[in-house]
Amino acid sequence: MPVKPLIRITEGWKHDDNKRFGSVVVGVFETYDQQGKIKVFHFAPNLEDLPVIRRLCEIVEEVDLHNKAVYNLKVEAEEIEPIKGNC
DSSP states (O other): OOOEEEEEEEESTTTTTTTOOSEEEEEEEEEEOTTSOEEEEEEOOOTTTHHHHHHHHHHHHHHHHHHHHHHHHHHHHHHOOOOTTOO
16 A cells, blocks of 8 residues: 655644644655545654654665665676586
8 A cells, every 4th residue: 555655834733732832743644545535644743753753764774775785686696697518
């Protein structure tokens, strides 16, 4: 299921819960339900959430680098021509 992350700055939403006044940063995640209708989830992180979100981003980057490295090795291995006559 594809998810489309968006960032929005809005006025006042979750300000009481987060003990803030004024603008709030909200993460919006759009996806689709089984009938193809857009479903939206709003997440207004607070400062305590940031270390987890940062670590998530770091891990995504690291895993992606490893995946690309393994993929490049796969491509390289597939391009190696066998030496004829040696079985």
